[in-house]
Amino acid sequence: MEKTKKPSSRDVAREAGVSQATVSYVLNNVPGVKIKEETREAVLAAARKLNYYPNEIARSMRLKKAMSIGVVSDKDLSNFRLMKILEGIKDALLPKNYSITLCFDKQNGPIEQAESVRYYRSNRIEGIIFVYTELREEDYRYLHEHKVPFVVINSHQNQSLSNQVQNDMEQALITALLSLKNAGKEEVAFLGLQDRSPLDRRFRGYLKALAACGLPAEERLCMRAPGKAEEIEEYLEAYYAEHQRLPAAILCESAGIGFRLLRFAARKGVTVPEQLSVIAIGSSRFSTLSYPALSTIENPLYEMGYTGCQLLFNLIEGKPAQSIITLEWRFVPRESS
Amino acid sequence: MEKTKKPSSRDVAREAGVSQATVSYVLNNVPGVKIKEETREAVLAAARKLNYYPNEIARSMRLKKAMSIGVVSDKDLSNFRLMKILEGIKDALLPKNYSITLCFDKQNGPIEQAESVRYYRSNRIEGIIFVYTELREEDYRYLHEHKVPFVVINSHQNQSLSNQVQNDMEQALITALLSLKNAGKEEVAFLGLQDRSPLDRRFRGYLKALAACGLPAEERLCMRAPGKAEEIEEYLEAYYAEHQRLPAAILCESAGIGFRLLRFAARKGVTVPEQLSVIAIGSSRFSTLSYPALSTIENPLYEMGYTGCQLLFNLIEGKPAQSIITLEWRFVPRESS
DNA sequence: CTGAAAGCGCTAACAT
DNA sequence: ATGTTAGCGCTTTCAG
Numbered sequence: 001m002e003k004t005k006k007p008s009s010r011d012v013a014r015e016a017g018v019s020q021a022t023v024s025y026v027l028n029n030v031p032g033v034k035i036k037e038e039t040r041e042a043v044l045a046a047a048r049k050l051n052y053y054p055n056e057i058a059r060s061m062r063l064k065k066a067m068s069i070g071v072v073s074d075k076d077l078s079n080f081r082l083m084k085i086l087e088g089i090k091d092a093l094l095p096k097n098y099s100i101t102l103c104f105d106k107q108n109g110p111i112e113q114a115e116s117v118r119y120y121r122s123n124r125i126e127g128i129i130f131v132y133t134e135l136r137e138e139d140y141r142y143l144h145e146h147k148v149p150f151v152v153i154n155s156h157q158n159q160s161l162s163n164q165v166q167n168d169m170e171q172a173l174i175t176a177l178l179s180l181k182n183a184g185k186e187e188v189a190f191l192g193l194q195d196r197s198p199l200d201r202r203f204r205g206y207l208k209a210l211a212a213c214g215l216p217a218e219e220r221l222c223m224r225a226p227g228k229a230e231e232i233e234e235y236l237e238a239y240y241a242e243h244q245r246l247p248a249a250i251l252c253e254s255a256g257i258g259f260r261l262l263r264f265a266a267r268k269g270v271t272v273p274e275q276l277s278v279i280a281i282g283s284s285r286f287s288t289l290s291y292p293a294l295s296t297i298e299n300p301l302y303e304m305g306y307t308g309c310q311l312l313f314n315l316i317e318g319k320p321a322q323s324i325i326t327l328e329w330r331f332v333p334r335e336s337s
Numbered sequence: 338m339e340k341t342k343k344p345s346s347r348d349v350a351r352e353a354g355v356s357q358a359t360v361s362y363v364l365n366n367v368p369g370v371k372i373k374e375e376t377r378e379a380v381l382a383a384a385r386k387l388n389y390y391p392n393e394i395a396r397s398m399r400l401k402k403a404m405s406i407g408v409v410s411d412k413d414l415s416n417f418r419l420m421k422i423l424e425g426i427k428d429a430l431l432p433k434n435y436s437i438t439l440c441f442d443k444q445n446g447p448i449e450q451a452e453s454v455r456y457y458r459s460n461r462i463e464g465i466i467f468v469y470t471e472l473r474e475e476d477y478r479y480l481h482e483h484k485v486p487f488v489v490i491n492s493h494q495n496q497s498l499s500n501q502v503q504n505d506m507e508q509a510l511i512t513a514l515l516s517l518k519n520a521g522k523e524e525v526a527f528l529g530l531q532d533r534s535p536l537d538r539r540f541r542g543y544l545k546a547l548a549a550c551g552l553p554a555e556e557r558l559c560m561r562a563p564g565k566a567e568e569i570e571e572y573l574e575a576y577y578a579e580h581q582r583l584p585a586a587i588l589c590e591s592a593g594i595g596f597r598l599l600r601f602a603a604r605k606g607v608t609v610p611e612q613l614s615v616i617a618i619g620s621s622r623f624s625t626l627s628y629p630a631l632s633t634i635e636n637p638l639y640e641m642g643y644t645g646c647q648l649l650f651n652l653i654e655g656k657p658a659q660s661i662i663t664l665e666w667r668f669v670p671r672e673s674s
Numbered sequence: 675c676t677g678a679a680a681g682c683g684c685t686a687a688c689a690t
Numbered sequence: 691a692t693g694t695t696a697g698c699g700c701t702t703t704c705a706g
Contacts, residue, residue, distance in 0.1 A: 006458075006460075008698090008699055008700085009699065009700065009701095010699075010700095018676075018677085019676065019677045019678075020677090020678095020699090020700080020701090021676070021677060021678080021679095021701080021702075022675090022676060022677075024700070024701055024702085025675095025676085025701095028701085030701090030702090033675085033676095034675060035675070035676085036675065036676090039675085039676080053455075053458040053459055054459060054699085054700075055398075055459065055460045055698090055699055055700070056456075056459040056460055056461045057394060057397050057398045057403060057460045057461070057698090057699080057700095058398055058460075058682095058698070058699035058700040058701090059699080059700055059701080060394050060700095061392075061394045061395055061398050061682055061683070061684090061698090061699080061700075062681085062682055062699080062700045062701050062702090063682090063700085063701075064682070066394060067461075068438070068461075071439075079416040079417055079419075079420040079622065080416055082416075082420070083416040083419070083420075086439065090439075090441050099438050099439070099440075099456065099461060100438065100439040101405070101436050101437065101438055101439075102408075102423065102427075102436070102437040102438075102439055103436075104427050118390075119393075119436065121343075121390040122390050122391060122392065122393040123343075123392045123393055123394045123395075123683095124393045124394070124404075124405075124436060256626065259623070259626040259627070260626065262628060263626070263627070263628035263630075266603070266628040267628065285416065286596070286623040286626065289593065289596035289597065289600070289623070289627070290596070290600070290623075290626070290627060290628075291599060291600035291603040291604065291627075291628075293600075345682090345683055345684085346683065346684065346685095347683075347684090355692075355693085356692065356693045356694075357683090357684080357685090357693090357694095358685075358686080358692070358693065358694080358695095359691090359692055359693075360684095361684070361685055361686085362685095362691095362692080365685085367685090367686090370691085370692090371691060372691070372692080373691065373692090376691080376692080391683085391684075392682090392683055392684070394682090394683080394684095395682070395683035395684045395685095395698095396683080396684055396685080397684095398682090398683080398684075398698055398699070398700090399683080399684045399685050399686090399697085399698055400684085400685075400698090401698070460699095
């Protein structure tokens with residue numbers, strides 16, 4: 001692929017018979033600089049004739065702005081989440097002509113060696129959006145100390161840390177439980193994994209919503225499986241063997257777990273939603289494709305991306321801004337409840 | 338976020354008591370340039386002391402290399418595909434220290450106005466990877482004419498066009514059909530959409546594999562639904578009403594359609610795989626989460642990304658390279674067949 | 675209203 | 691073995 005030399009603003013200037021400065025003025029519509037209509041036309045014509053497009057790298061260099069922001073995700077995140085969030089980020093970026101640089105941070109190493117942070121130090125990006133389940137506290141500290149503009153978009157964070165797009169699922173949770181209650185299902189269990197501190201918030205939300213709805217909270221209804229999500233069907237098997245039945249309704253910690261519960265119910269011949277109502281917390285592009293379609297409580301992914309990005313720009317531009325933003329989840333009933 | 342001025346190579350030079358050139362030499366390990374161990378140490382020490390990291394923008398500018406490639410996807414693509422491909426691209430990029438710039442092209446407009454192409458013209462990226470179901474022929478022409486380094490990664494393309502990572506599913510298809518035949522299912526239908534020229538290849542592959550396996554091809558077995566994927570259950574309803582039964586085995590055009598067929602079967606009380614075997618063409622992260630888990634014929638997404646990226650680099654660097662690469666699909670049996 | 679000139683941070687001849 | 695120097699393509703004072 002031979003490099004056909006691209007014209008520079010200098011070439012355009014020569015072609016139009018003006019100076020380079022003038023070219024810059026008209027092409028950027030620099031405010032406060034008046035250009036005679038005649039010269040402006042000449043420049044535009046020359047640019048078109050030569051097929052000129054400004055070199056963004058040179059521009060970046062001069063302006064000392066990378067014109068790009070980095071987006072990182074820990075790989076465990078469902079792709080659906082990330083893509084939806086990316087769409088939101090992109091739309092927020094569009095009017096600014098910024099681009100998205102995808103970063104792939106290794107999860108284990110110290111954050112100062114993460115690709116995203118290296119990119120920032122090298123001026124390749126102006127800020128970082130972490131789409132993480134959880135950013136370690138030491139990483140927060142590091143980023144703050146080094147004045148790296150960043151925001152964290154997540155749905156699991158327990159504490160209210162700064163630079164964060166948070167979300168509130170309490171109301172949606174109550175709406176969901178109420179719909180169960182109205183359907184006569186007074187016995188609502190929670191199914192999740194034991195060792196998942198990032199998702200604890202969901203369990204606590206469940207407990208809180210239970211109380212708000214006047215529903216009983218019993219030990220038997222807290223189904224916390226040991227091990228990994230892949231093994232949850234074994235847990236259900238054991239639970240079923242012990243209790244000889246499933247609760248009337250089960251709220252699942254994640255969509256993945258919801259699907260597995262659906263699998264289990266189908267295997268056991270438990271009909272959903274007649275004998276068992278299932279609702280999962282979290283979005284999935286598969287929700288409408290399972291049988292029955294999975295009712296979910298969804299986080300506003302697109303909006304999280306959009307606002308997160310705006311937050312980041314406020315940080316980059318040093319504008320005063322509230323550094324924690326909260327968005328609402330919503331209950332989307334489908335066939336399984 | 339106040340900009341704490343970052344040190345430049347000049348600062349490092351001053352600190353180490355050497356020239357800027359020397360700094361560049363040691364930091365880049367320029368081949369053919371010998372530096373006294375002593376000075377090298379001094380430079381390294383100074384860099385560490387000042388917390389110096391080279392400004393990649395300036396470097397890009399000088400080198401006339403953007404150090405980034407653009408990746409575009411038409412939004413209809415399942416996210417799973419894209420993410421897997423991105424991982425492959427990333428790994429191919431890693432040793433080169435190139436980054437990924439995500440581009441979002443509008444699907445309808447002319448390609449010369451697409452973001453990816455604009456980024457290329459502006460020197461923000463050095464080449465483009467299109468993860469497209471189909472790139473229009475006029476777009477191919479445009480890209481070639483303007484000498485834009487690009488490759489297309491897709492699984493649907495009918496014709497053998499250049500700069501493409503292709504794939505061959507014939508063998509995998511035969512393996513799948515054979516496994517059906519061995520299970521006594523001699524009647525294998527194809528379920529897909531009518532108006533989907535990009536996916537026609539799959540249908541033709543089915544026909545070919547059928548012949549190769551000595552299986553009959555009947556009109557009744559070609560289930561081509563009108564309308565969109567969302568409406569396929571209605572089509573199945575009609576088909577069922579007309580024939581009073583489903584074929585013994587059905588090969589689905591895509592994973593999404595496979596899931597919908599599973600839904601339909603569950604609703605009708607048709608047991609899978611006993612009464613009906615289901616196999617879908619395409620990868621999905623939900624294959625293991627449906628009930629029963631969906632057997633699929635999967636394309637080598639990661640490898641497609643990886644090789645696609647290498648192909649692109651050959652183009653960028655002007656190396657001679659075969660411009661069409663073919664990778665093999667593979668059959669992954671699960672519970673539904 | 676427009677031009678001349680400086681310089682962003684880096685690399686690579688070319689000198690020494 | 692290292693230093694000098696000249697730009698890369700752009701924006702932006704500062705003059706005119």
